[in-house]
Amino acid sequence: MRDVRVILIGGTSNVGKSTVARAVAERLGFGCLSTDGLARHPGRPWRTPEREVPAHVAEHYASLTVDELITSVLGHYERLWSRIEDLIMERAAEGGGTGLVLEGSALWPVRVAELEVPRTAAVWLTADDAVVRARVHTAGRYETAADEEQRLMDKFLARTERYQALMIDDIGTLGLDRIDVGDGRPVAGLVDSVLAAVDAQHAVGRSGLSQPVASPAPGPASWRCPSGSGRSPRGRR
Numbered sequence: 001m002r003d004v005r006v007i008l009i010g011g012t013s014n015v016g017k018s019t020v021a022r023a024v025a026e027r028l029g030f031g032c033l034s035t036d037g038l039a040r041h042p043g044r045p046w047r048t049p050e051r052e053v054p055a056h057v058a059e060h061y062a063s064l065t066v067d068e069l070i071t072s073v074l075g076h077y078e079r080l081w082s083r084i085e086d087l088i089m090e091r092a093a094e095g096g097g098t099g100l101v102l103e104g105s106a107l108w109p110v111r112v113a114e115l116e117v118p119r120t121a122a123v124w125l126t127a128d129d130a131v132v133r134a135r136v137h138t139a140g141r142y143e144t145a146a147d148e149e150q151r152l153m154d155k156f157l158a159r160t161e162r163y164q165a166l167m168i169d170d171i172g173t174l175g176l177d178r179i180d181v182g183d184g185r186p187v188a189g190l191v192d193s194v195l196a197a198v199d200a201q202h203a204v205g206r207s208g209l210s211q212p213v214a215s216p217a218p219g220p221a222s223w224r225c226p227s228g229s230g231r232s233p234r235g236r237r
Contacts, residue, residue: 003119004099004119004120004121004198005091005092005099005100005119005120006088006091006092006099006100006101006102006117006119006120006121007024007028007030007099007100007101007102007120007121007122007123007194007198008088008102008103008107008112008120008121008122008123008204008205009021009024009101009102009103009104009107009122009123009124009125009194010103010104010105010107010108010109010112010122010123010124010125010167011103011105011124011125011126011164011167012105012126012127012132012160012161012163012164012167013044013105013132013156013160013163014132014135014136014139014160015125015126015127015132015164015181016125016127016181016187016190017034017103017104017105017125018034018103019187020103020125020181020187020190020191020194021034021101021102021103022101023187023188023190023191024101024191024194024195025100025101027191027195028099028101029098029099030098030099030100030101031098031099031100031101032100032101032102032103033087033100033101033102033103034102034103034104035080035084035102035103035104035105035106035107036104036106038080038083038084038087038106039076039079039080039083041072041073041076042056042057042060042061043057044057044136044139044140044156045057045058045060045061045149045152045153045155045156046136046139046140046141046145046149046152046153046156047140047141047145047149048139053149053152058152060072061152061155061156061159062148062151062152062155064155066155066158066159066162069155069158069159070159070162070163070166073105073159073163074108076106077105077106077108077111080106081106081108081111084102084104084106084107084111085111085115087100087102088102088115088117088120089117092117092118092119092120105163107122107124108167108170109124109167109170109171109174109176109205110170110174112176112204112205113174113176113204113205113206115204116204117204120204121197121198121201121204121205122176122177122201122204122205123177123178123179123194123197123198123205124167124171124176124177124178124179124205125178125179125180125181125190126164126167126168126178126179126180126181127180127181127182127183128180128183129161129164131181131182131183132157132160132161132164133157134183136153136156136157136160137153140153174205174206175206175208176205176206177197177201177205177206177207179193179194179197
């Protein structure tokens with residue numbers, strides 16, 4: 001493996017970023033962090049045996065449209081980016097301590113592609129909408145959930161699917177590396193794919209191993225700066 005000290009793993013919610021990132025870090029002896037640890041945004045709106053859904057999280061998903069949810073989360077990631085960039089630069093530097101695998105949905109492709117940081121690589125994980133939906137339904141016990149709980153999960157999934165469509169659009173346009181996690185693909189195989197891409201990259205996120213994905217036709221899944229948003233998520237200039 002070439003002299004990479006920071007590996008970035010992006011992707012939408014429930015695609016398996018945390019699992020794969022931990023396995024990559026363990027393989028390499030690197031540390032592992034999530035961008036969620038830098039600042040929280042309203043998270044998953046379903047109950048688990050360990051936690052109830054906080055009132056502000058339920059209100060967030062219940063009261064906003066999908067466009068507003070996208071505007072909210074991308075605005076959060078934009079505000080967070082300077083902290084992410086500082087962390088990447090710190091850990092990529094010579095003498096920056098243990099190598100780092102950093103995962104999170106906040107690793108927006110356009111922002112990462114603008115990085116000019118040595119010893120840094122990036123990949124994005126994607127999955128069919130049906131795979132993500134099945135994972136959320138299982139985690140949230142959708143079939144036995146109350147009607148209102150199902151509505152919150154439906155809204156979360158709509159935002160998640162829209163986010164991934166926008167992300168794939170930018171990945172394809174920029175020629176960045178993405179890996180489909182499949183349905184039940186072994187984690188070890190995904191780790192091998194991540195490291196193969198990292199080994200081949202000649203710039204952050206670009207190895208030439210991935211074929212650019214055609215941009216979708218303009219429509220509901222394409223970013224058109226929903227009302228109330230001052231700019232596109234394609235980066236400030």
